[in-house]
Amino acid sequence: EAQVTQNPRYLITVTGKKLTVTCSQNMNHEYMSWYRQDPGLGLRQIYYSMNVEVTDKGDVPEGYKVSRKEKRNFPLILESPSPNQTSLYFCASSFGTWNEQYFGPGTRLTVT
Amino acid sequence: AQKVTQAQTEISVVEKEDVTLDCVYETRDTTYYLFWYKQPPSGELVFLIRRNSFDEQNEISGRYSWNFQKSTSSFNFTITASQVVDSAVYFCALSEASETSGSRLTFGEGTQLTVNP
Numbered sequence: 001e002a003q004v005t006q007n008p009r010y011l012i013t014v015t016g017k018k019l020t021v022t023c024s025q026n027m028n029h030e031y032m033s034w035y036r037q038d039p040g041l042g043l044r045q046i047y048y049s050m051n052v053e054v055t056d057k058g059d060v061p062e063g064y065k066v067s068r069k070e071k072r073n074f075p076l077i078l079e080s081p082s083p084n085q086t087s088l089y090f091c092a093s094s095f096g097t098w099n100e101q102y103f104g105p106g107t108r109l110t111v112t
Numbered sequence: 113a114q115k116v117t118q119a120q121t122e123i124s125v126v127e128k129e130d131v132t133l134d135c136v137y138e139t140r141d142t143t144y145y146l147f148w149y150k151q152p153p154s155g156e157l158v159f160l161i162r163r164n165s166f167d168e169q170n171e172i173s174g175r176y177s178w179n180f181q182k183s184t185s186s187f188n189f190t191i192t193a194s195q196v197v198d199s200a201v202y203f204c205a206l207s208e209a210s211e212t213s214g215s216r217l218t219f220g221e222g223t224q225l226t227v228n229p
Binding site for chain 2: 031033035040041042043044045048050056058059088090092096097098099100101102103105106
């Protein structure tokens with residue numbers, strides 16, 4: 001089954017404790033990206049990747065890191081999480097920016 | 113910079129009413145794509161439609177229709193004879209690919225549609 005998976009689905013953590021949210025797709029998509037969803041702000045792109053070893057900043061990259069060592073995986077790293085990073089995070093993949101995005105189920109992160 | 117505005121934060125209708133969700137965008141590129149996605153209460157994001165900047169034909173898919181007008185930079189979405197299952201948050205999105213904007217995808221703020229029985 002074609003899908004995008006994210007783990008964990010729910011995470012509560014404390015300020016400053018490094019965490020990684022994994023994202024994996026099985027559709028051989030080249031384009032992958034991370035979004036955060038906040039009430040009243042819609043979805044905002046954090047980082048995207050056009051292909052392996054090619055990543056670029058989206059609209060809200062501060063406080064986040066990503067890597068793309070393999071085509072199927074695109075982890076999101078929060079080196080020192082802060083409460084303003086409490087949000088719902090979605091990973092997505094597609095054949096390109098101009099194509100339909102396939103979204104993961106979302107990860108709800110709470111930073112206390 | 114590209115921007116998408118969905119001015120309607122919330123819309124509430126009664127079943128069988130028609131409803132239009134507005135989407136206005138800003139871009140300096142001549143080549144771009146527009147999208148609509150649906151997010152039902154279960155939370156997943158579901159793709160509805162994609163439109164490129166060179167195709168201004170309106171599209172109809174069952175009870176759904178889309179009106180793309182470059183002259184007003186709008187890509188509005190109409191649901192005819194709404195049903196309770198249409199209750200969801202709907203997002204409009206814009207994709208550019210240029211040297212200045214990179215390959216970003218910009219979403220609007222979303223419109224919460226509630227269809228009451």
